[in-house]
Amino acid sequence: MIPAIFLMGPTASGKTELAVRLADALPIDIISVDSLLAYRHFDIGSAKPSLALRRQYPHALVDIREPDEPYSAGLFREDALRCIVLARERGRIPLLVGGTGLYFRALERGIDALPPANPALRQSLMALAEEAGWSALHQRLATLDPETAAGIAPHDRQRIQRALEIILGSGQAISGARHWQGTFPGPLYKIILRPPRGWLHQRIMQRFDVMLNEGFLDEIADLSTRHYAPELPAMRAVGYRQYFAWHDGLCSSAEAYQAALAATRQLAKRQDTWFKRESAHYYLDPSRDDASSLLLQMATRPVQGEVHSIGGDNGGEMDETG
Template identity: 35%
Template sequence: MKKKVLAIVGPTASGKTKLSIIVAEKIGGEIISADSRQVYRYMDIGTAKPSKEERERVKHYFIDELNPDEEFNAGVFGERGREIIEDIFSRGKVPIIVGGSGLYVKSLIDGFFEGPAGDWELRETLYRKAKQLGKEAVYEELKRVDPASAEKIHPNNLKRVIRALEVYYLTGKPISQLQVEMKPEINFETVQVGLNWDRKKLYRRIEKRVDEMIERGLIDEVRKLRELGYDKNLNSLQTVGYKEVFDYLDGLISYDEMVYLIKRNSRRYAKRQLTWFRQDRRIIWVDVDDGTDFNELADKVIEIYSRGN
């Protein structure tokens, strides 16, 4: 019988951190943060990172492990995360995956093949071709060499079109074929629990949290990142809450516009997260609102986990 992992998923500001700490303390769990930004140092307020006190109560992984200019992706997260899960099991603890980055959760619990490391020279050539001949030309090229991937990728998603071509030219095989051949074996099953909020109430929480982040010093956090020499165009900083503050500090937008845009873009991000998670029929949704007793909710989640899928 496969060992069981618990995953607590949901949109931003839905209460995942608070709930996961209580659950972990009740069942002897350790938390794997499935968040593509909390892995970076110096990005605490804008990523709503668990506090130092919370991390002292329960062991966390993938928090404060990299500098903002270091590369990190879902494929690497999945590989390292599965090693950590085995280690947690070996010590008689329960692995609890917590986060809102749907692709990261999927990479960890289902596995997917990322392909070979990027070849910058080849990538530059393909981008130049797209600039000279148009996106359609490189998409047509993909249709010729890897029709299965071309069917799944939107012609306007140039980044993914070029990545699929890059993999083909580096390996001689379509990425769609490699994904089937190289998919890792998953030695555990995952019980996924999603936090379900009324949309309007969730949006109000998001807006309140943005106000709190600004009060707690989000602008100074971004100033410090700049002082440390981190460029606003880094992938890690092209993140809701950070890109808007950089624009404000650069004089491109006013303070009020900055606040408005962070709130709007956070709501849009939550909507995208929900769209992703709703597609996964394995997720068991539990209702949450402002009056929810999180201790009782934790007991309910533990009961779902104990029953299994």
């Protein structure tokens, strides 16, 4: 059976560029593993591959939901498994590319269905947050489920709210109730990008400047006219959240810019922490000039389950500088 390839890494680490170069050399179907790219209309600020690029290199699971339509790790797994089957039927290699660690884990291991949203409980939590602040709700989450709270930032309103919904609705901690179940169909190669931190921070800043030059502020204005609920996951995404605050007059453009950069760096750090806990066949430093050729070696080399580091003694692990 044709092996699937996971290409995982933090935001701005060059995943798309490496994926399309690999697609130039191998018969590959690219499948997006990104919780934000699934939503339509969130294009520039999400660094979504352009329409022109996607015409040349189709990306499955991009623009498959409206921002107010629910999407989850479980739904992603169902969609991705269908894409993998179709790719293999055509004799092509499924290449799963992205930075949403939970989606990768759900795809590889399976995931229990979580209870549906409870509108009444959600409204109650929103009212409590208005009164006491989200940090207070995060403290409550830490009391009820310390393990889950440890993986959620105190300012991450959407994830705090959803975690408390599940815990209060089910009466049990998420960390104790969630069970990974199922197996991945067929062989799988896992490749994790481990960029140097200073290099990645520079890429984040450069990419954000490009976004602004390409019309990110116009995209913010357009999305504001669509009147999506502010608590929707896409509306709370890094970069968008900070510039919606600017659009609403809550901060200056300079403050929004610095806040967006800081939030993106924090996101990259959280992603890197997640991927450090993942097993992998290969680690790759994407800052190397020969990263594309090294990736091709990884994608075509038989693996026996052992971990390899190609392109650096530490596999490009993010350092503590920069």
